[in-house]
Amino acid sequence: METLCPRGFSLVIEGLARFCAPDESLYRRPNGVYEPSLAPVFYNPEMVENRDVTMVTLKTFLVSWSKEFTFLDPMAATGVRGIRFILEVAKGSSKSVNVYMGDISPTAVELMKHNLKISNASSLSNVYVQISLMDANEYMYYLKRLGITLNYIDIDPFGAPLYYIHAALQSICNGGMLGITATDVAVLEGKYPNTLLRRYSVKGLKSLISKEVAVRSLLSFAMRSAAAYDKYIKPLLSYHIKHYVRVFVKVFTGATKASVYLNKCIGKMQHCLNCGFSYFEELNNAAKEAKCPLCGESMIVIGPLWICDLIDYEYVKKTLNIVSEMPWLSKSSINLLTMLSNTNTSVPTIRLTYIAKRLKLNVPPRDIVIECIRSYEYDATLSMYYHDGINTNAPADIIVQCVSKDHRF
Template identity: 35%
Template sequence: MGNHAITSNDGWSVIDELEITREGKAYILAPRKELFMRPDGIFEPAWAPIFYNPTMMDNRSLTVLSSLAHSYFGNKVKSFAEPLAGSCVRSLRMILEANTQEAYANDIDPYSIYVCRANARLNNIADKVIVFNTDANLFTLQLDNLGIPIDFVDIDPYGTPIYYLQSSIKLIAKNGLLSVTATDVGTLEGKYPYKAFSRYGVLVTKNSFSKEVAARVLLYTLFRFSAFQDRVIEPILTFYDKHYVKIVVKVEKASSTKIRELERNVGYIVVDSNGLPIHTISVDELIGTHEDNKVIGPLWLGPICNQSYLEKIIELSLNKHVDLSKEALSKLRTVLEECRINTPYYLNLPLIAKILKANIPKINYVLETLRNKGFLASRTHFDLLSIKTNAPLEEVSSLFSFRS
């Protein structure tokens, strides 16, 4: 990378906009604050050619401190990775203050990486800082595929960290640490319930302890991205400060027994109309017993198929354009038939007969009778002995005759 890489479009050298400053034990090239002042006289890190936010010093110190504590309790923290490094001050401090041997720092911005290299030389640790200049997830996946075990991964994005969780968790070595910072606290606290649901998959109604909810939504999200990769989290630190929440967790390989134990740690809080907490329900309680009416979900309740497409698919298959087995074609016809009925479940006739202690009626009789009564009714490709209908269960039950 030549010098041109750090020259702005207007011909100024980016280096002219930087100065040497200090954070912790690290010297760094940071933006000259006076060049990037907002009208209210406050430094705006987003305007500078490389990203360095001095107000996040405590956040980075807590990364260093968590690592030191982790070492104290007998764990090695030899390697560190930050997929969104900016000036990579975090990597420098991990090496200078937490005895990390190797720091892998990535940023998609080539300016940042140029300055990161310069910073490493400035502190005489250029051999310990390995820099990458690519997409954050590509960086973590590439490290993972190289088989380099990373003892501590730190994600500190602008906004939500959700995009980086899967690959970061996968990258972490046995008993390693993950630090995650989220600045989308409005969403996490449930200020915009629809946004909380679409981003994090959680219901967050009005409540009087929303900052803790923010932390627990994020922890639940870490749990989810860990669990489907057969890993579990063990929280070390939860720290809500200013406009962010930072969470440090230990990540461990998990047996299904271990994940099962952790399900005591996931659940719901019931709140009253004032937003005060009433009681909690753990997933373990919800799954554990089968006595009463139970809830299944969350599920997709909307349409699961598209009639026009299905008709076209069947037509194309009949015209012999594409090979399809007779069985699959026949099944596809049923798929089309049931596609007209937007009921998110089917009714199993033998089960209803058993409960009613009645005979099982002929499926065609049931379908025709329901249709004659004005209901939609069809077979289902999911199960030969079941029907789909928009008729209520009682209506279907009334068609069963009792055993004589």
């Protein structure tokens, strides 16, 4: 089996794909941990949920297109994502499917070609594959210039994705989907406010719900960029997991709707660094010196952020309905989808640890607080980002009552 791969590479199985990836034992940090960026071609097994969720999302998405579907991964590295798409989504479909994969690294492109052959992904009658050695932006503009309708583009660079978002927004078809990964999470989370402002035009700093801010900052950038081309985005799934942010958005054309989405979904967040309470405000109505309704401290303003839902719940339900057809998906990926389907993302997360600390109480169990809030007929769900987090539309006084209630027993 090992001879299938060039020297320094070994055979890996992920999903239904069997392909060559760098031999992990050769590319370790001094502490012994595999470091994908040291390898001649990038492959990170830690990103399996990222690719799993891409597959199930695309399997759901493919159904909505009539005859032909075109997939582009312009930063494909080993080609694993495209190969999995062919074997797990395109295979057996009645649609004619075109798969374009590229990379700026000649070594990656050679490996991708090799992997395509050994995985038997190039011999399906309904699938056309093209592999190119090209810069990602150049590839997207090139395919657009050829008049090729791109239904899905995957943006998965090292670090910040913003350098590729404009080309992707311009070359994706009306109703098409972008999958965007960002690993510059420290920036998106507000740890480096100046870089956040320079890169994403978001003014902020590290907050108590920085993981959520990271997702909303990326979506905000995507929406504001789309609007420049009279386009708008609708998030299907957006989340922060491990060391990255991943968003899947549909992109539509329409100047009027782009303005509607800008006005409705781009806003600011008032955030209390003391107790973590937050709320969204429209861009034009953000109060300059708001006091926290929960603890009375001064609030900070972060924005512009995406303040609408992060999830299309109907869509996630559809993906969960088909996971049983894909038994090779990892348990963690299915757990992630389940979690996404159960979280209310129309309101910011609050964290019980900080609220309880402010009230000088022990941290109450989340379930009890949620039950209490629901008893007042407000919505409350577990946060997907923090073990002590919940998402609720309840006002501050109800939250205080429910956090305190547990301690009266």
